[in-house]
Structures are given as C-alpha cells and as structure tokens.
Amino acid sequence: MPAYVIERFYWEARGMSIADVVIAEIVFAWVMLIGEVPFGLLSDRWGRKPFILAGFVCEWLSFTVLLEAYSLSAFLLAMVLAGIGGAALSGALEAHVYETLHGHKLETRYEKVWRLIAIGGLLTSGLAALVGSYAVRSVDLIWHYHVSWWVLLGTLLLTFFLKEAPRKQDAVSGSLKVLLKGLSFRRVYVRILCLVLLYEATIDFVDEFWQLYLRDQKIPIVHLGFVFVLFQIMQAIGASLSRFRSPVGWAMIYSVCLAGLSVASPLVSIGLLGLLYLCYGWAEPYVTTIIQEVAPENGRATFTSLISVIERLALLGTGMLFVFVERVFSLQMTYAALGLVSLILLLLYGVTRTHQN
Numbered sequence: 001m002p003a004y005v006i007e008r009f010y011w012e013a014r015g016m017s018i019a020d021v022v023i024a025e026i027v028f029a030w031v032m033l034i035g036e037v038p039f040g041l042l043s044d045r046w047g048r049k050p051f052i053l054a055g056f057v058c059e060w061l062s063f064t065v066l067l068e069a070y071s072l073s074a075f076l077l078a079m080v081l082a083g084i085g086g087a088a089l090s091g092a093l094e095a096h097v098y099e100t101l102h103g104h105k106l107e108t109r110y111e112k113v114w115r116l117i118a119i120g121g122l123l124t125s126g127l128a129a130l131v132g133s134y135a136v137r138s139v140d141l142i143w144h145y146h147v148s149w150w151v152l153l154g155t156l157l158l159t160f161f162l163k164e165a166p167r168k169q170d171a172v173s174g175s176l177k178v179l180l181k182g183l184s185f186r187r188v189y190v191r192i193l194c195l196v197l198l199y200e201a202t203i204d205f206v207d208e209f210w211q212l213y214l215r216d217q218k219i220p221i222v223h224l225g226f227v228f229v230l231f232q233i234m235q236a237i238g239a240s241l242s243r244f245r246s247p248v249g250w251a252m253i254y255s256v257c258l259a260g261l262s263v264a265s266p267l268v269s270i271g272l273l274g275l276l277y278l279c280y281g282w283a284e285p286y287v288t289t290i291i292q293e294v295a296p297e298n299g300r301a302t303f304t305s306l307i308s309v310i311e312r313l314a315l316l317g318t319g320m321l322f323v324f325v326e327r328v329f330s331l332q333m334t335y336a337a338l339g340l341v342s343l344i345l346l347l348l349y350g351v352t353r354t355h356q357n
Contacts (some may be wrong), residue, residue: 011075041301047164056155057085064149091304115242196291199342201311201341239281247349263336
C-alpha cells in the first residue's frame with residue numbers, strides 16, 4: 001500500500017519519536033501474544049472465514065484511527081486494533097490456503113503456491129510504494145493513508161465471497177492440551193523455531209526503520225520509492241529461488257548483512273538491505289511450508305498460532321534490546337545487535353540438528 005513507504009515519516013510528522021514507535025510495536029506484539037492462541041483454537045473449531053473476515057475488519061479500523069491520530073494514545077489504539085486483526089488472521093489464513101489445496105489433492109504444491117502469492121503481493125506493494133513516493137512531492141502524507149484505507153475496504157468486501165475449505169472436525173484431537181502434549185515429543189520443533197525466530201525476531205525492525213535509517217544515511221526521501229521497489233523485487237526474487245535449499249547458507253548471509261548495516265556507507269547500505277530482503281523472501285515461504293507440513297490436521301491454526309506466540313515473545317525481547325542500543329549508541333548500531341541475535345539463533349539451529357530432522 002502507498003502508506004508503507006512514508007509510514008515512519010507520517011508517524012514522525014504526527015509527533016511520534018523512535019521510542020514511541022517501539023512502544024507501539026511492543027503493544028502490538030502483546031496484543032498479538034494474547035490473542036494468537038485463542039483465535040487459533042476458535043478458528044480450528046468454527047472455521048477460517050469468520051476470523052479472516054474479522055482480521056480485515058480490525059485492520060481497516062486501525063487505518064481509520066490512524067487517519068485522525070495525533071497522540072501516542074491514538075497510535076496505540078490503532079496498534080491494538082491492528083494486533084487483534086493480525087491475531088485473527090494468523091493461522092487462519094495460512095491454514096485456509098493449505099486446506100483448500102488439500103481438498104483438491106494439491107497440498108504438495110503449497111510452497112509453490114505460497115511463493116507465488118508472496119511474489120504477487122510484493123510486486124503489487126512495490127508498485128504502490130513507487131506511486132506513493134512520487135505523490136509525496138505534490139500531496140500531503142495523509143493522502144497515502146486515504147488510498148490505503150480504500151484498498152483495505154475493498155479487500156474486506158472481497159472477503160465476504162471467500163468459500164470455506166472442507167476439513168475434518170475432531171474437537172478432542174484439536175484441543176490445546178493434546179496439542180501441547182504432542183509437541184513435547186517432537187525435537188524437530190526446536191530446530192524449526194530457531195530458523196523461524198532467526199528471521200522473525202529481527203526483520204520487523206528492518207521493516208519499521210529502514211526509511212529513517214536511509215534518511216540518516218543522507219538518501220533523499222523522493223528516492224525511497226525506488227529503494228522500496230528494489231527491496232520488493234529482491235524479496236520476490238528470493239521467493240522464487242526455491243531450488244536453492246540451503247537454510248544455513250541463507251541465514252549466514254542474512255546475519256552478516258544485518259551486522260554490516262552498522263558500519264556501511266549509504267550505497268552499500270542499500271545493497272545490504274536488498275540482500276536482507278532477498279534472504280527473507282526465500283525463507284518466509286520455506287518456513288511457512290514446514291510449519292503447515294508438521295502441524296496436526298485438526299489443530300493447524302492453533303499450532304501456527306503457538307509458533308506466532310513464541311515469535312512475539314522473542315520480538316518483545318529484541319525490542320527491549322533495540323531500544324537500549326538506540327538510546328545508548330545510535331539507530332545504526334542497533335543493526336549490529338540484531339545481527340548478533342540472528343547469529344546466536346543460527347548457532348542454536350546448528351547444534352539442534354539430529355538424524356531425524
């Protein structure tokens with residue numbers, strides 16, 4: 001959406017500091033943390049469509065609040081609504097895609113389909129951001145949020161036509177207690193979590209602050225649309241490289257690029273950020289597919305939500321580290337800390353390897 005490329009500048013123009021943004025992100029993470037598992041359990045019992053629909057309603061309401069937000073409390077309310085929407089969508093959306101393919105005996109194509117969905121979304125948002133970066137020279141920043149508001153409203157209306165995928169119903173096997181008991185005997189989940197967290201505990205802060213980071217690197221705001229399109233293209237290219245299955249290799253490149261941002265020059269910084277999005281573009285469909293493949297059939301959304309809960313807890317810890325480093329040193333040095341976090345998770349991923357996984 002056009003709002004993404006100017007998001008941090010919009011927040012800054014409305015009086016939000018970097019610390020305020022991090023506080024808002026922490027509130028968002030806590031709402032997601034609280035809502036993930038309950039929404040997952042209810043989605044497994046009542047179906048996917050009601051929660052996909054509720055998720056888009058809350059995200060649309062979040063943008064409605066952002067249009068009139070001038071204080072931290074208003075931005076926090078928007079983040080609460082966005083968090084509820086994200087928690088409702090989490091698990092339900094991925095499970096819906098997998099179950100739809102399963103109903104047509106095409107579940108083995110899930111990774112390919114998810115990569116195509118990711119590529120389509122990335123290219124579309126890249127085009128929107130390019131338009132938005134040019135529009136900033138002739139219209140106010142709020143124009144971008146008005147456009148995004150209408151896009152979300154259109155998405156919400158289209159969701160009403162979504163068809164529920166057929167699936168088995170088994171309240172006992174899908175209960176949280178049984179699900180947790182089953183997880184305790186699968187060491188492979190520890191390894192999966194290390195790989196998931198390596199990206200998810202760090203990429204949010206790259207997403208949230210790359211605009212301010214490049215501005216501090218003296219990159220003009222009018223060029224950020226092109227830069228964002230570059231990032232989207234790199235992520236789309238990464239999503240298309242499914243044949244290069246080397247999780248350790250991709251993770252090593254990702255960690256080195258994160259750390260390199262703390263000392264890089266402006267042009268090198270753009271290149272490093274592009275490589276980060278290339279790695280994440282490859283990893284996101286890969287880990288999403290693994291999660292869906294190992295998830296219990298009658299607790300798919302709940303299982304995905306449990307993974308997301310752990311992601312949120314890790315994100316909270318990384319957020320506190322991010323704020324500390326930014327206040328004591330600089331925004332640029334926070335990327336060295338993020339690189340250290342990803343490196344530690346990469347080492348844990350390596351030492352948890354077994355013959356079974």
